[in-house]
């Protein structure tokens with residue numbers, strides 16, 4: 001249940017356009033090539049890293065339990081975190097929703113007299129659409145993670161949780177840099193990285209405020225942790241005089257020692273690394289005036305619809321997510337359509353459950369259906385979130401609620417026909433004779449199925465929902481002989 | 495801001511009302527918190543071996559020396575290899591001793607002069623610990639001013655006593671707490687890297703392109 005007066009919101013949301021966006025993505029062969037590349041590579045690397053960890057399953061169970069314990073007593077742990085962070089000299093701020101969070105950051109930036117703001121990768125600031133608000137206020141937020149910088153230059157949103165610009169080819173990035181930065185065009189990846197290094201160094205030096213995400217916040221010590229590979233988070237949190245970490249209320253873990261298991265799980269699940277190149281553990285501002293690092297450390301803790309998920313264990317689980325991206329890489333839907341099709345900064349299986357839960361099901365009512373429920377996401381999730389279960393829960397909410405979910409069911413008639421079609425199907429298939437007849441027909445009519453478009457036309461005539469269902473699917477060939485026939489033959493030959 | 499704080503806590507409490515964690519409380523300080531920790535790293539030799547192997551596999555370069563005089567020599571060779579002239583140093587005494595012995599290099603305090611830091615060729619810091627499990631360096635901000643010297647120059651050379659290499663991540667975390675959790679604890683494993691363009695791995699996108707670790711066996 002959300003607090004009245006708050007308005008949980010996800011920026012740039014177009015989640016109800018999934019059917020449209022997915023179709024567009026399927027027609028984009030460059031995108032699909034890139035998607036295969038990223039999901040296969042990360043998937044394989046993850047698998048190898050996991051295979052080398054004999055205690056993997058026990059680690060996942062431990063992580064799930066740590067998160068469940070934290071979330072079921074979140075008021076307690078959050079209080080502990082705030083107390084310890086403040087004792088360490090951190091300024092702690094809260095925001096009920098996206099709008100409040102953005103204006104809190106804007107006010108802080110103004111108080112600091114900050115013009116340039118160095119940002120390191122943070123999904124939470126993507127969620128609240130922070131950059132736009134800061135830009136509208138005349139400030140210059142600069143994304144410093146290479147992938148995030150690329151999509152900021154291109155005016156796009158991330159398409160993968162841990163590889164935000166993976167939908168772009170080096171050629172496209174070469175054009176982008178040449179146009180936006182007025183540098184000589186090169187599509188050498190090394191060169192492109194050097195250009196980024198050169199340009200962003202200036203931003204770090206100019207920045208009066210560094211904003212980072214938070215991977216884990218530790219209640220016991222008031223510390224928070226950022227993991228990365230590039231070093232941009234280290235620069236963003238070392239060069240400017242102020243550092244602000246932005247986190248959702250769910251980022252907590254109870255104890256410092258709990259980090260150990262999560263530090264083993266997260267990099268392996270995300271990129272298959274033993275450990276990312278850098279972890280920074282922040283506990284308060286610099287201890288003496290002539291030390292290095294920021295004078296002030298701030299933390300902004302965001303609700304934005306999260307607390308409403310705490311009441312029920314099914315929905316509560318989704319707050320255990322550590323944003324590793326593993327579920328994206330194994331998802332048969334994500335692999336085909338990519339991140340932008342989801343119309344949300346949170347794509348893939350976890351996006352399909354988080355987006356409707358945070359923004360409201362009516363704003364993302366097609367996403368819970370964008371899944372085959374194969375369960376691959378659940379099997380790889382390092383905190384064992386039962387994503388298929390959550391998807392079913394959300395589907396139930398959508399179907400019993402007032403909103404009709406998607407194509408074919410958009411009308412009363414469509415819903416009625418769908419129900420009838422499935423009833424007829426169930427009746428027909430539950431009789432042994434009828435089942436046999438259906439099999440015989442399927443084999444006999446098979447050659448017709450090869451005629452392009454025919455099955456679809458017939459299906460659409462029979463029942464519009466069936467037509468919608470067959471639009472993007474090909475008919476699987478039936479086996480030349482049925483199991484019953486084979487069985488009879490075998491028995492006969494004995 | 496206290497109104498937002500109160501409202502968030504109120505909403506959390508309201509939604510958690512009646513929620514009982516069905517599970518038994520978590521066990522602490524036992525094998526459960528250490529799951530996945532590698533075994534067999536009790537001997538220093540095993541720790542050094544694993545540290546070297548893992549760090550090398552992520553493009554770190556490890557040099558083992560018997561004493562500080564040898565460390566100076568290796569540092570000189572590294573500087574020569576990269577053609578480095580201007581060298582930033584952290585303020586750790588050991589770093590000052592080892593790098594200060596190199597008269598042919600121009601050295602300065604990396605935390606003091608940002609303009610020079612951005613120009614320099616190489617940065618030298620110590621590390622308070624190594625982690626055998628992951629080939630990681632652990633640096634505490636209160637032991638030396640390491641933040642920028644270990645990060646901004648294109649080459650980072652870290653001096654580590656091999657006796658300070660701990661077996662696992664868990665022990666490194668425990669050491670950080672024992673040191674009173676300084677404002678920043680940095681874990682560094684290999685050079686800076688990115689795969690953000692077509693997943694091609696490029697080192698040195700923001701931080702160092704090259705990481706050298708000089709392991710000193712003098713105790």
Ligand code: SF4
Nearest residue numbers: 321322324325327381
């Ligand atoms: S749901 Fe699980 S697998 Fe997916 S991003 Fe979150 S933690 Fe990773």
